Amino acid sequence: MLFKNILREERMYTVADLKKGLKIILDGDPYLVIAFDFVKPGKGQALYRTKMRNMINGSLLDRTYRSGESFEPASLEERTMEYLYKEGNHYTFMDQQTYEQVVMEEEVLGDSKNYLLENLKVEVMLFGEKAIGISLPNFVNLRVSETEQWAKGDTSGNDSKPATVETGYVLRVPPFIEEGELIVIDTRTGEYSTRVKG
Amino acid sequence: MKKDALWLRANVIKAIRDFFWMRGFLEVETPLLIPANAPEEHINPITTLSSWQLQTSPEICMKRLLCNGHQKLFQISRCWRSDERGTRHLSEFTMLEWYRSDCDYQTLMTDCEELLQYVAAVCQPDRRTFMRNSLQIDPFSPWQHITVQEAFIRFGQVDVWDCLKKGLYEEILTSVIEPALAEYNTPVILKDYPAELAALARTKPGNRKLAERFELYIGGLELANGFSELNDPEEQRRRFEEANRVRKNAGQAVLPLPEPFLATLATMPESAGIAMGVDRLVMLTSGAHTIDEVVAFTPEDL
Numbered sequence: 001m002l003f004k005n006i007l008r009e010e011r012m013y014t015v016a017d018l019k020k021g022l023k024i025i026l027d028g029d030p031y032l033v034i035a036f037d038f039v040k041p042g043k044g045q046a047l048y049r050t051k052m053r054n055m056i057n058g059s060l061l062d063r064t065y066r067s068g069e070s071f072e073p074a075s076l077e078e079r080t081m082e083y084l085y086k087e088g089n090h091y092t093f094m095d096q097q098t099y100e101q102v103v104m105e106e107e108v109l110g111d112s113k114n115y116l117l118e119n120l121k122v123e124v125m126l127f128g129e130k131a132i133g134i135s136l137p138n139f140v141n142l143r144v145s146e147t148e149q150w151a152k153g154d155t156s157g158n159d160s161k162p163a164t165v166e167t168g169y170v171l172r173v174p175p176f177i178e179e180g181e182l183i184v185i186d187t188r189t190g191e192y193s194t195r196v197k198g
Numbered sequence: 199m200k201k202d203a204l205w206l207r208a209n210v211i212k213a214i215r216d217f218f219w220m221r222g223f224l225e226v227e228t229p230l231l232i233p234a235n236a237p238e239e240h241i242n243p244i245t246t247l248s249s250w251q252l253q254t255s256p257e258i259c260m261k262r263l264l265c266n267g268h269q270k271l272f273q274i275s276r277c278w279r280s281d282e283r284g285t286r287h288l289s290e291f292t293m294l295e296w297y298r299s300d301c302d303y304q305t306l307m308t309d310c311e312e313l314l315q316y317v318a319a320v321c322q323p324d325r326r327t328f329m330r331n332s333l334q335i336d337p338f339s340p341w342q343h344i345t346v347q348e349a350f351i352r353f354g355q356v357d358v359w360d361c362l363k364k365g366l367y368e369e370i371l372t373s374v375i376e377p378a379l380a381e382y383n384t385p386v387i388l389k390d391y392p393a394e395l396a397a398l399a400r401t402k403p404g405n406r407k408l409a410e411r412f413e414l415y416i417g418g419l420e421l422a423n424g425f426s427e428l429n430d431p432e433e434q435r436r437r438f439e440e441a442n443r444v445r446k447n448a449g450q451a452v453l454p455l456p457e458p459f460l461a462t463l464a465t466m467p468e469s470a471g472i473a474m475g476v477d478r479l480v481m482l483t484s485g486a487h488t489i490d491e492v493v494a495f496t497p498e499d500l
Contacts, residue, residue: 043240
């Protein structure tokens with residue numbers, strides 16, 4: 001595999017390189033160091049305590065290392081790609097420059113799948129040839145495909161109602177939003193932000 | 199915030215200096231660049247192009263001054279230890295060391311009490327306490343004394359010698375003992391270390407398995423390491439060589455021995471000495487969480 005060859009040529013990390021934000025490979029998976037501390041009791045050996053997040057499944061791992069240990073750097077690449085289509089629970093993205101395509105499973109995408117509309121440009125995180133996640137624009141525009149009419153004079157006191165957008169995602173929107181309207185959704189919170197006027 | 203921290207730092211250093219001057223200690227300055235430090239298993243000196251080393255502690259020169267007949271000495275100086283960097287460590291840091299002849303480590307424990315009471319009273323006159331993780335630690339209440347052996351049994355239900363054999367000593371100390379010591383609202387003296395961890399300390403008269411060495415903990419933070427000094431040159435040479443043997447096996451550089459120190463060690467009177475981290479004392483005085491908060495610049499700032 002081409003990717004493996006590239007890795008071998010890279011310098012290994014030592015415990016002295018450990019710090020927050022470092023990306024390393026453990027048991028074949030890429031991990032992000034999210035917390036790090038150096039501890040060294042008087043006259044004793046140094047310990048390097050780390051907390052790491054698995055960049056594929058998000059699980060957390062606590063590991064303590066001693067001097068002399070080394071780590072394989074995880075080389076990760078972010079590339080702008082366009083979302084093409086979904087088939088079963090597989091989502092396909094394409095690099096518009098190289099026409100290279102990657103496929104991601106629904107569970108890898110997590111909540112991001114709620115905002116995937118054909119031709120949306122996203123940043124795809126690649127670990128070798130494997131796509132392990134995407135980052136979305138902070139705001140996306142999606143059309144409301146289904147929501148109940150707001151009855152004028154409604155006194156139920158509700159200040160929001162459910163609405164389904166074109167990707168199938170259901171969220172709360174203000175009562176005045178109508179079917180067919182384009183709304184702005186904050187992808188970081190999944191909440192309605194404003195409506196697109198005009 | 200940084201501005202306040204630097205004022206507090208200056209005040210702590212001034213208080214230390216006043217404390218020792220008032221008690222008749224001689225303030226000394228010994229060379230920072232030396233041909234050889236005391237070789238230790240887990241301390242890596244920074245070696246310069248000339249092959250001389252930056253001091254990892256001023257102990258070698260200060261003990262030679264004891265040999266010359268000086269009886270009460272102190273020094274506040276920079277020390278360097280390669281690759282030590284964390285929330286409580288800087289590769290370049292400030293150390294306070296003091297030495298006394300004609301006494302043992304008990305006297306140093308009393309010195310510690312008086313020094314910390316003085317620093318708290320002068321630098322934090324309102325609360326007269328230290329702070330660690332939002333806990334106030336009162337140096338004026340009776341200090342807790344626990345032996346290392348007791349601490350491993352009481353907090354970890356394990357035998358310290360067993361831990362040393364299995365290579366678990368550091369792990370248990372930092373993940374079990376130190377967090378337990380962090381619960382005390384008075385300073386804690388952890389004392390009588392296994393002789394394997396003695397370095398330059400003498401063993402207890404009548405018990406060669408234990409060294410007359412103690413560490414001072416405040417809020418679980420290791421602040422000082424003191425001991426009754428070993429003044430047997432043969433035994434000291436044997437320990438240095440043993441440290442180098444362990445270093446070699448671990449793939450670490452074998453370090454030169456401080457020969458002039460070994461040559462004069464036999465003339466050193468019975469004495470005791472201690473090293474205290476000044477940056478950490480400032481952290482405890484201010485309640486800072488990291489060492490970065492109490493220095494003008496960290497290596498990453500440069």
